[in-house]
Amino acid sequence: MRVLVVDDEVRLASAIQRGLQAEGFTVDLAHTGTDGLWAATEHKYDAVVLDIMLPGLNGYRVCAELRTRGIDTPILMLTAKDGEFDEAEALDTGADDFLSKPFSYVVLVARLRALVRRARGRATSDLVAGNITLQLGARRCLLAGEQVSLTAREFAVLEYLAEHAGDVVAKRDILDNVWDEDFDGPDNVIEVHVHALRRKLGADAIETVRGAGYRLVDR
Amino acid sequence: MIQRRPSLRVQVAGIATAIVAVTLASTGVFVTHWMRTSLLHDADMELSGQVAYVAQLTQVGELSSILAASGPDTGQVQVVTARRVVVAVSPGLATTTRLDVFDPPPVGRVSARTVPGGVVGSDSGADYRVVARTVSTPIGPLTVYAASSLHAVNHAVRMLALGLWVGLPFLTLLAGLGIWLVVGRSLSPVEQMRREVAAIYRPEQRISAGVRAIELDRLATTMNDLLDRVDQAAATRRRFLADASHELRSPLASARTQLEVGLAYPAATDWPETAREVMVDIERLQALAGELLDLARVESSERALAPEPVELHELIGDELARYADPRIAADLAPAHLLADRRLMVRLVRNLVDNAVRHSVSVITVTLTSTASGIRLRVWNDGPAIQPSDRERVFAAFTRLDEARTRDDGGAGLGLSIARRVCEVHGGTLTVDECTVGAAFVATFPISPSGTGVPPAAA
Structure with a gap:
């Protein structure tokens, strides 16, 4: 899952980034409204965390502009201002959810997951592909009911494959969704992780489609 | 009673x-x-x-x-x-x-x-x-x-007197009744106006004007003007509260999230680094608490100013010595006034803090005293202040270079406080026109008794 955090509170933004990364999210940061708008337009995110008081372009305008451009990425707005009008205005300009600062980090993560789940049209936070079950809330992977321990990065790669179970997924797409925009390492990092996943889940769990990418077998 | x-x-x-x-x-x-x-x-x-x-x-x-x-x-x-x-x-x-x-x-x-x-x-x-x-x-x-x-x-005389005795009270009664009715009629718009005022409970409501006699209409207009002013004052208060709440919640949110994330992943957390970062937020909160307190003090000192003879040049000299900043150059002519010493210190610190924050390499502090008044000018070679921003800088929680990260600024109350200090001493604080950099000028009047405090405040 790839998330964009737009907040001019640098330390707050990096703390959210650290936490979400530890949860297995891929997190990009922007500190101004203009940068945030650019990033959200340029990349495909699963969710955007958007502060309202931003230099350059405020959160409402970023949100409205994204919706005008036809980008329907789920948006969670943050504000330190008081009052229900802020909340109402945020939701009216196209945001999907709203949190007042200071917020509980646990609630932020839960709401982000709920947003992504809703956007994908699912009712639970479990992803099932064949005999593999991914419990996204608990970050657990079950193989035929048995728990398999995965690293955060392995889990993220498997989650992305599971979301598109049965379909071929290009390496580039995995890279974009699992690694943040600052990553400029070699593409074969994916091969390393896929290799590890095959070792833990069985050699035939992930098929290689030559010249196209990988496919998680959905049986 | x-x-x-x-x-x-x-x-x-x-x-x-x-x-x-x-x-x-x-x-x-x-x-x-x-x-x-x-x-x-x-x-x-x-x-x-x-x-x-x-x-x-x-x-x-x-x-x-x-x-x-x-x-x-x-x-x-x-x-x-x-x-x-x-x-x-x-x-x-x-x-x-x-x-x-x-x-x-x-x-x-x-x-x-x-x-x-x-x-x-x-x-x-x-x-x-x-x-x-x-x-x-x-x-x-x-x-x-x-x-x-x-x-x-x-x-004949008796008959006339009798007629008058009967007729005059009757006439008087008739006249009284007529006057009672007429006065009631002309006062009824007042009662109607009272009901309109009594029915006002939303801030945008006003009394209808232009429908009554000119005297009452003027009263209605005056009342509406009063309501406008009350409204504006309330709006300013609300905006201040919203801004203050924003300034309080932001560092709180930042500190809380850092600690929460640290506690959620203790092994992956660099605790000394987290402590340092949270300290920055704590310092911001502390600065804000201090500035809010200062502002409250200046507002209340309007009523309880403690003026004493102040050698302003010495006071400024002492304050500048605290900074020990080689970029600061001072030219201080002797100037005496009656002022609240604590507030004067606050004024000088806020102006110099602001200059230090924006300056590139030079800050000048100039104090001049003439027959008409005392003038303190603090200039720095940082970014100029646009004419459209010259009043805005004094509003609470305004930061002009908003792209800048918030951490190195004050809470945004410094210049508001400085201006209030000048005002309670009968003086002014304005942005000075200058071709390079930015300058603030504080002026204090000298009354014949040599005081910088207007008689009402003293």
């Missing part, structure tokens, strides 16, 4: 009715008096005619002891000698009746009196009018007395 005054309607109607009553009553008294005088005058004229006629008879020696009923109606006439011997009477007058009830007037003169009827032998109870005239005749001076009843006069 509040003394309640009667309603305006009662007051106005009461006073007006009283005036009408007094006017009508005095008119009544005057009319009665005038009528009586005029009727008496008529009676006197008639009696005088008789007296003159009889006097003429005495002159020509045709006076008989019983006056003939010829000529004008002689009525009751008696001719009396100087020794009070009756020499002639009109017919029908009882012989025992004496009309000479007062001393005869001198020769050639006429006098008149009103006497009770009993005196001239009448039992009708009515007063009598007696006119006398003395003439000299060959047999010595004779006085002619003529009398007539005032019954008709009295009756």
Whole structure:
């Protein structure tokens, strides 16, 4: 899952980034409204965390502009201002959810997951592909009911494959969704992780489609 | 205890009715008096005619002891000698009746009196009018007395008085009722306006204007202006609260999230680094708490200013020494004023803090003292302040270079506080026009007593 955090509170933004990364999210940061708008337009995110008081372009305008451009990425707005009008205005300009600062980090993560789940049209936070079950809330992977321990990065790669179970997924797409925009390492990092996943889940769990990418077998 | 005054309607109607009553009553008294005088005058004229006629008879020696009923109606006439011997009477007058009830007037003169009827032998109870005239005749001076009843006069006057007694209260009552109605009518827009004001409960509501008499309309307009001002003050307060809440919540949110994330993944957390970062947020909160407190102090010191003689150049010199910043250059002329020392220190620190924050390499602090006042100018070579921002910088929580990260700034109250300090000392704080960099100028007036504090504040 790839998330964009737009907040001019640098330390707050990096703390959210650290936490979400530890949860297995891929997190990009922007500190101004203009940068945030650019990033959200340029990349495909699963969710955007958007502060309202931003230099350059405020959160409402970023949100409205994204919706005008036809980008329907789920948006969670943050504000330190008081009052229900802020909340109402945020939701009216196209945001999907709203949190007042200071917020509980646990609630932020839960709401982000709920947003992504809703956007994908699912009712639970479990992803099932064949005999593999991914419990996204608990970050657990079950193989035929048995728990398999995965690293955060392995889990993220498997989650992305599971979301598109049965379909071929290009390496580039995995890279974009699992690694943040600052990553400029070699593409074969994916091969390393896929290799590890095959070792833990069985050699035939992930098929290689030559010249196209990988496919998680959905049986 | 509040003394309640009667309603305006009662007051106005009461006073007006009283005036009408007094006017009508005095008119009544005057009319009665005038009528009586005029009727008496008529009676006197008639009696005088008789007296003159009889006097003429005495002159020509045709006076008989019983006056003939010829000529004008002689009525009751008696001719009396100087020794009070009756020499002639009109017919029908009882012989025992004496009309000479007062001393005869001198020769050639006429006098008149009103006497009770009993005196001239009448039992009708009515007063009598007696006119006398003395003439000299060959047999010595004779006085002619003529009398007539005032019954008709009295009756007429009584009837008039009776009419007035009944009519005037009625007229007064009618006038009072009319005034009561008119006053009620003209005051009813006031009551309607009161109801409109009483029904106001939303901030944007106003009283309808342009529908009443000009005086009331002006009152409505004034009230609406007052409501506008109250509204604006409330809006400013609300904005300040919202801004202050934003400034409080942001560092709180930052500190909380960092700690929460650290606690959620203790192994992956660089604790000293987290502590340092959270410290920055704590410092921001501390700065904000300090500035809010300062602002509250300045606002309250408006009422309780503690002015004392201050050597401003020394105070500034001491403050600049604290900075020990080689970029700061000072040119301080001696300047004395009466001021609150603590607030002056706050002013200097806030201005210099602001300059230090924005300066690239130079800050100058200039203090000049002239006959007209004291002028403190703090300049730095940082970014210029746009003309459109020259007032905005003094608003609470304004930061001009908003792209900058918030961490190295104050809470955004420094310049607001500085301006309030100047204002409570009767001075001003403005952005100075300059081609390079940005400058703030504080001025303090010097009153004849050498004080920088306006008399009202001191």
